[in-house]
Amino acid sequence: MDEFGIIRRFFTREPGAAGVVVGIGDDGAVVEPTPGLQQVQVIDTLVEGVHFPSNMPAADVGYRAVAVNLSDIASMGARPRWMTLALTLRDKDESWIEAFANGLFDAAGEYDVALIGGDTTRGDEVVASVHISGEVAADDVLLRSGARAGDMLYVTGTLGDAGAGLSLFEAGIPDEYLVTRFLKPAARIHEGLLLAGRARAAIDLSDGFVADLRKLLDAGGVGAEIDVGKLPLSDALCARFTDEEAMAFALTGGDDYELCFAAQPDDVSGVAGITAVGLVTDGPDLVCRRDGAVVDVDEGGYRHFR
Amino acid sequence: MDEFGIIRRFFTREPGAAGVVVGIGDDGAVVEPTPGLQQVQVIDTLVEGVHFPSNMPAADVGYRAVAVNLSDIASMGARPRWMTLALTLRDKDESWIEAFANGLFDAAGEYDVALIGGDTTRGDEVVASVHISGEVAADDVLLRSGARAGDMLYVTGTLGDAGAGLSLFEAGIPDEYLVTRFLKPAARIHEGLLLAGRARAAIDLSDGFVADLRKLLDAGGVGAEIDVGKLPLSDALCARFTDEEAMAFALTGGDDYELCFAAQPDDVSGVAGITAVGLVTDGPDLVCRRDGAVVDVDEGGYRHFR
Numbered sequence: 001m002d003e004f005g006i007i008r009r010f011f012t013r014e015p016g017a018a019g020v021v022v023g024i025g026d027d028g029a030v031v032e033p034t035p036g037l038q039q040v041q042v043i044d045t046l047v048e049g050v051h052f053p054s055n056m057p058a059a060d061v062g063y064r065a066v067a068v069n070l071s072d073i074a075s076m077g078a079r080p081r082w083m084t085l086a087l088t089l090r091d092k093d094e095s096w097i098e099a100f101a102n103g104l105f106d107a108a109g110e111y112d113v114a115l116i117g118g119d120t121t122r123g124d125e126v127v128a129s130v131h132i133s134g135e136v137a138a139d140d141v142l143l144r145s146g147a148r149a150g151d152m153l154y155v156t157g158t159l160g161d162a163g164a165g166l167s168l169f170e171a172g173i174p175d176e177y178l179v180t181r182f183l184k185p186a187a188r189i190h191e192g193l194l195l196a197g198r199a200r201a202a203i204d205l206s207d208g209f210v211a212d213l214r215k216l217l218d219a220g221g222v223g224a225e226i227d228v229g230k231l232p233l234s235d236a237l238c239a240r241f242t243d244e245e246a247m248a249f250a251l252t253g254g255d256d257y258e259l260c261f262a263a264q265p266d267d268v269s270g271v272a273g274i275t276a277v278g279l280v281t282d283g284p285d286l287v288c289r290r291d292g293a294v295v296d297v298d299e300g301g302y303r304h305f306r
Numbered sequence: 307m308d309e310f311g312i313i314r315r316f317f318t319r320e321p322g323a324a325g326v327v328v329g330i331g332d333d334g335a336v337v338e339p340t341p342g343l344q345q346v347q348v349i350d351t352l353v354e355g356v357h358f359p360s361n362m363p364a365a366d367v368g369y370r371a372v373a374v375n376l377s378d379i380a381s382m383g384a385r386p387r388w389m390t391l392a393l394t395l396r397d398k399d400e401s402w403i404e405a406f407a408n409g410l411f412d413a414a415g416e417y418d419v420a421l422i423g424g425d426t427t428r429g430d431e432v433v434a435s436v437h438i439s440g441e442v443a444a445d446d447v448l449l450r451s452g453a454r455a456g457d458m459l460y461v462t463g464t465l466g467d468a469g470a471g472l473s474l475f476e477a478g479i480p481d482e483y484l485v486t487r488f489l490k491p492a493a494r495i496h497e498g499l500l501l502a503g504r505a506r507a508a509i510d511l512s513d514g515f516v517a518d519l520r521k522l523l524d525a526g527g528v529g530a531e532i533d534v535g536k537l538p539l540s541d542a543l544c545a546r547f548t549d550e551e552a553m554a555f556a557l558t559g560g561d562d563y564e565l566c567f568a569a570q571p572d573d574v575s576g577v578a579g580i581t582a583v584g585l586v587t588d589g590p591d592l593v594c595r596r597d598g599a600v601v602d603v604d605e606g607g608y609r610h611f612r
Contacts, residue, residue: 021344026450026525027378027510028348028440033339038327041422042334043390043437047429072333084349086392086435116347123353124431129392131349131437134334144332204333219332 003120010101017114029116031082037135042072048126058096060183062103065128070111070187071257075204077142077196078134080111085118088127111189140197144219147201147262151280156191156258158234159209163253177236185257194271202261208252210297213260223285226278251297309426316407323420335422337388343441348378354432364402366489368409371434376417376493377563381510383448383502384440386417391424394433417495446503450525453507453568457586462497462564462579464540465515469559483542491563500577508567514558516603519566529591532584557603
């Protein structure tokens with residue numbers, strides 16, 4: 001099967017998604033942007049053995065390739081619309097491609113984003129680059145910059161689950177909740193849309209809470225005081241790991257794909273599933289405290305698979 | 307240097323291109339689509355050793371990664387606007403990355419497309435995926451489908467130069483014109499914009515004239531009669547190769563990135579640099595003639611580097 005056959009057989013499913021004038025099959029796709037909205041564009045690549053283990057199920061690779069990009073769309077406060085895929089394949093194992101496509105379309109369907117085009121090529125390793133376009137009103141877009149001293153810092157969901165899940169997956173230890181949090185990350189599209197126009201600054205947590213928070217603080221020229229005792233931890237994480245291990249995953253574990261954002265409490269009071277974890281300060285310093293005492297935290301992030 | 311350093315140092319150059327609200331440096335880029343226009347999106351990947359030889363100069367790889375996508379934009383009749391890059395690198399040879407970036411920005415500058423975002427990753431081989439968004443009026447977009455019996459078939463420029471240039475490059479034979487036609491393909495953006503709303507169907511020639519024409523005919527449910535004696539050949543091609551070799555490159559050589567289109571002659575009479583090479587017919591057959599006699603042509607296209 002050549003590249004055209006692969007595209008036709010596995011990746012051509014959606015005859016008429018919203019705003020799609022011409023989909024897969026021509027030299028390019030044609031879409032109809034919504035009048036008055038700005039467009040957010042993101043691109044992110046998964047490389048076999050770097051961003052995902054070679055034994056990761058193909059469906060999870062496909063799901064993940066979409067989810068990590070959706071997470072960037074969410075952190076901008078945008079609504080995802082259209083997706084293109086550049087897929088480099090090691091071999092033509094059709095069952096792998098089919099499972100990858102199933103995972104990709106699962107994520108696409110869940111978040112209502114349409115696959116409009118792509119390119120399939122041969123190479124020595126699997127490389128999946130997904131580009132997603134989203135839409136947002138000009139006044140509502142969330143940037144990394146914009147946090148001001150006195151803002152509260154929040155995160156969505158719970159932290160550390162994906163890093164813990166990866167360590168379990170690599171060790172071959174089954175834990176459905178934690179491993180699934182690594183294999184099939186949820187993109188916080190819903191929360192991003194609620195926060196659009198309300199939060200002052202936002203970033204998604206891919207490299208670890210401390211490492212990504214540092215980027216948000218740098219972009220705003222501000223510092224922060226974090227109460228690490230307030231970091232939201234899942235019951236599954238706390239049941240499986242010691243306090244100290246759980247805290248290390250929450251602070252520096254990667255791949256959570258939760259959102260971290262700065263806001264005035266009144267502006268986000270109606271948003272469910274968020275936790276205040278600290279305060280934006282004037283200085284450039286990021287200070288972490290536990291029970292009032294300063295704790296030393298590695299800002300390097302979780303780089304095992306980077 | 308980590309991925310953030312690479313992006314900052316080599317790929318952050320354009321502080322304020324047209325329509326770019328937020329460029330490189332946030333979780334996503336934000337652009338302002340032109341009211342009333344449709345958007346064309348294309349993505350194309352170059353894999354080292356597959357789409358370009360490992361000894362190809364890095365600047366030419368960078369240029370090519372943009373040009374092959376611009377060619378798809380051109381074949382849709384659109385104006386290129388914004389570009390994102392997903393670059394997987396084998397090692398961190400900074401001089402290679404710098405030269406690649408120079409070539410990429412050369413092409414971007416020539417065709418007025420802005421790099422708005424990207425992702426840099428590590429892998430075992432160089433994989434460069436470029437996504438470009440362009441804009442076109444709804445009534446003007448050029449599709450592969452739409453050719454009707456009685457239309458004339460045209461091509462831009464000259465055919466076969468890039469295939470010939472590749473064979474010379476591989477053999478280490480210098481020929482500035484032909485090798486440059488392979489290394490630095492020109493995208494027919496200008497011609498595409500002139501043909502938008504005038505031609506009935508168009509495709510760009512990446513896999514070879516006969517192979518790509520076949521796709522245009524299939525998309526329209528039509529056939530064609532081609533007079534291969536009319537195929538435009540460059541002086542350089544004819545000087546270096548026999549008549550028969552030149553014709554083979556023109557018919558099945560890849561990577562020319564010229565446009566092939568169907569139109570009524572009156573509708574394209576003012577467009578310079580195009581050559582009529584045949585006629586669209588009713589049947590599904592693609593018949594090639596030379597001096598009136600039918601000649602047998604391989605429809606496989608030029609697949610050496612595919």
